[in-house]
Amino acid sequence: MSRIRSHKLFPITQEVGDEYMRALDKASSGRPHNGVILEASPLPVPPITELKTASLEDESFRVALDSQSAEDLLVNGKQELYSYKSGGWRHPLILYVDGVVDEGNLGAIARSAYVLGADAIITPTHHTANWSHIAVKASAGAAEAIPLFKVGDPTDFLKKSAGAGWCIYASDAIPPAPPSLSSADDAPEPGSNKVVYTITQGRKRLPADHSPVAEHPTILMMGAEGTGLKTSLVNLARYKVGIPHGREANEVGVDSLNVSVAASILCYEMLQKPRTQPERNPENVVF
Template sequence: MLGLSTRNVGDEWLRILDRASSGRPHNGFILEASPLPRPPITQLGPSHMEKRFFTVKLDKQSKEDALVNGDQEQYPYNSDGWRHPLVLYADGVLDEGNLGAIARSAYFLGVDAIVTPIRQSAPWSHIALKASAGAAEAIPIFAVNQAADFLAKSAREGWKIYASDAIAPQKSTPGSSTSSTSETNIVYAHAKSSKPVLDHHPVASHPTILMMGAEGSGLRNTLLNQAHYKIGIRAGRNVAAAGVDSLNVSVAASLLCFEVLKKPVVKEKSADQLF
């Protein structure tokens, strides 16, 4: 029914099976499948909150690649009637486990698509797919050739770009908050400023691209220069003693996606404010 063909083999195939599974346990079963669909795109296009879809512009691809990736340029997303789409761009993540973990968290939290560069990125291999717990096959994943060009073209279509970056520590005064809300250490700032932007809710205002950088080095300057805003996570303690000054990229992506997708809380006016 599914068009699958099977072949029973003997013990003499064990070495071949080991190579096919890259040395990982296979229990005598190997399934050969096409690669994960990963359409190449040049930009993100217009999105429509009411109609619940966003668009992309496809890049050139071979006939063989098109058979795997398809030619879809309009993708549905769940706006819940209040939010624009969120696309996560992971640049230069080299660990396949981290890449898969990012996909798992992104799917669970409600991110609408993931973009990774064609080069200088971990492959969407069986290791990444396993780490994603199947999420990588349930969320749109796109590939880009020129990241800076992709970001610039998407920005011209109305997408706002947020760069995950280190946030300088700030002293707080009694009764004040140095973060976007009083309950979080995740801070927004304008790209060219270190001054926090308070009560900021990205996807409630515009289609959003959240950029995550490589393990260790973070985002490249060419990409940081494309950002409209910065977003960062403040440490909850003095980290100098142990030398742990950042989070694993997959953990950071989870926290930032959760924050970006928060729905604004509508504050009811008190009786005194009504008159």
């Protein structure tokens, strides 16, 4: 109440007693509300068809907007150019989250993505949780501070974005190491990334100091809580990225992380500045 008074918000607030607690519980869909309910417009989540060019020098990236109703346009706007902080060395990192149906997980992903420095989050319009009040609360407000987008045709979106120079990484289990690697070679080098990058179509591993955002605009795909990414989406990625297990033996059947935790670790690792700037390989440059 002290904040309401200090900001002079009484014209848009109404204080009620405990007799309204059941109504508050219903308005919050049974989620914790701490005695405060705010009715607000939906979050802006513009529909897009592709990610277009990104510029490290201008610290910006563009999107191609999809058609939307006049009502949606009032909420989403028609912005196509977005800025990000390159720090003078990195391209943007954008999360594509597919199949995550728990709104709490979606909100937790937004919270981690914002804190760790990811530049936007994209979700499909179907088979994934919406940016509801539950997701926004779970994000601790981060969902209102990071650009959010939605796509109607994920396959077409990913293909077009790849054609515009974006490199796609799929979060997936680490494939067995090639026979040429010993168990000692398989261990992370001191000071190197703690995640493992591999070629999607095969088991070839990228160098331990591989830095995605130092080399190209990057899309990181995260999949559903139980099943992960659909094979059709994984096949559209150029690389896969996985988090090594910390135990040699799986004694209780726990072989994966919660999707929001995995997103946190991958964002952290992918946004680490390399000790030396990677040399651009002409054979690996898309644009």
